[in-house]
Amino acid sequence: MPKIVDHDQRRVELVNATWRIIARDGMEGATMREIAAEAGFANGALKPYFPTKDDLLTFAFGHVFNQTNRRMAAATAGMAGLAALRSYCHEILPLDEERISEARIVIPFWQKALTDTAKAQLHEASMELWRSTMLAYLAEARAAGQIHTAVPDADLAGFLMNMVLGAQITAALTPAQYAPAQLTAQLDGYLELLATGS
Numbered sequence: 001m002p003k004i005v006d007h008d009q010r011r012v013e014l015v016n017a018t019w020r021i022i023a024r025d026g027m028e029g030a031t032m033r034e035i036a037a038e039a040g041f042a043n044g045a046l047k048p049y050f051p052t053k054d055d056l057l058t059f060a061f062g063h064v065f066n067q068t069n070r071r072m073a074a075a076t077a078g079m080a081g082l083a084a085l086r087s088y089c090h091e092i093l094p095l096d097e098e099r100i101s102e103a104r105i106v107i108p109f110w111q112k113a114l115t116d117t118a119k120a121q122l123h124e125a126s127m128e129l130w131r132s133t134m135l136a137y138l139a140e141a142r143a144a145g146q147i148h149t150a151v152p153d154a155d156l157a158g159f160l161m162n163m164v165l166g167a168q169i170t171a172a173l174t175p176a177q178y179a180p181a182q183l184t185a186q187l188d189g190y191l192e193l194l195a196t197g198s
Helices: 007-025 032-039 053-076 081-090 097-113 117-143 153-173 180-196
Strands: none
Touching: 007 032, 007 053, 007 097, 032 053, 053 081, 053 097, 053 117, 081 117, 081 153, 081 180, 097 117, 097 153, 117 153, 153 180
């Protein structure tokens, strides 16, 4: 009887192998040959799943985004307002090795998106979902009297987007200077400013 292959699981295994190589050797070390070896595949066996490294990177970004969204949904279940916003942002911030590895996947994808329309559109759709969710939590917080600043919610959400995305770069490049405790304190400080109106 032929062996049943779970193709979706194989793709995830390849993404995980890619993460490990990028964390260890950088993006340039993540050749198709190295990824295949890391995942325990024969050389050339990646072609049915990802014909090119570019295809693999695109899938990896989508996988990172979906994984982050699942964490966000779990972390914010039953929450609203500033508490939900804080938990939501925590799942984007690179506060542990898993999320720093995700940042190492996302950063090269951003570079590709600068010159690739399809990747730019994928990125913008992903970021628009995050922005709209942040805006919804800010609206809840304002309605509940948790926000006391006159700064418009669109600007508050824009700052948070810049913060969480910028933190992915700084934590990946200079982790000693942007430790999880520091990133958490920066987020909490900003949310405190919203609450006090200072």
